[in-house]
Amino acid sequence: MKNNKQLFSSGAPWENKVGYSRAVKVGNVIEISGTTAVDGDMIIGKGNLYEQTFYIFQKIEKVLAEAGSCMDDIVRTRMYVTNIREWEEAGKAHAHFFKEIKPATTMIEVSSLIDKDLLIEIEVTAII
Numbered sequence: 001m002k003n004n005k006q007l008f009s010s011g012a013p014w015e016n017k018v019g020y021s022r023a024v025k026v027g028n029v030i031e032i033s034g035t036t037a038v039d040g041d042m043i044i045g046k047g048n049l050y051e052q053t054f055y056i057f058q059k060i061e062k063v064l065a066e067a068g069s070c071m072d073d074i075v076r077t078r079m080y081v082t083n084i085r086e087w088e089e090a091g092k093a094h095a096h097f098f099k100e101i102k103p104a105t106t107m108i109e110v111s112s113l114i115d116k117d118l119l120i121e122i123e124v125t126a127i128i
Contacts, residue, residue: 003027008063012038023063030067030126034080035059036118049086049119053079053093056122061097064126071097073126077105080121084109090120 008023009015023032037044037052045051061071079090087107113121
């Protein structure tokens with residue numbers, strides 16, 4: 001592995017198809033790819049931005065643990081939502097995990113995600 005790079009996979013078939021990793025750790029930095037509320041072929045929290053956001057952060061927490069990290073190490077979150085008018089629902093779920101951690105955060109409205117029922121996609125950066 002070049003530069004001590006560690007790759008973490010969720011096992012999703014599209015990781016190999018597209019050529020990406022769920023997370024990449026280089027030194028003490030972990031970058032987590034855009035994560036959605038998908039479990040296998042099922043969308044979690046269909047129609048509910050809060051539930052999707054909460055579920056995504058649980059998925060992120062799991063991959064961080066695999067990489068030897070935790071939510072406290074997150075320094076940046078990026079949230080891509082399909083309806084910015086519902087920002088408070090995503091914000092409420094974000095606060096559940098980050099009320100005390102307070103990472104730098106961005107929330108951006110996008111026209112759509114890869115599936116019409118996905119309401120949010122989240123990326124994070126953690127530094128151990």
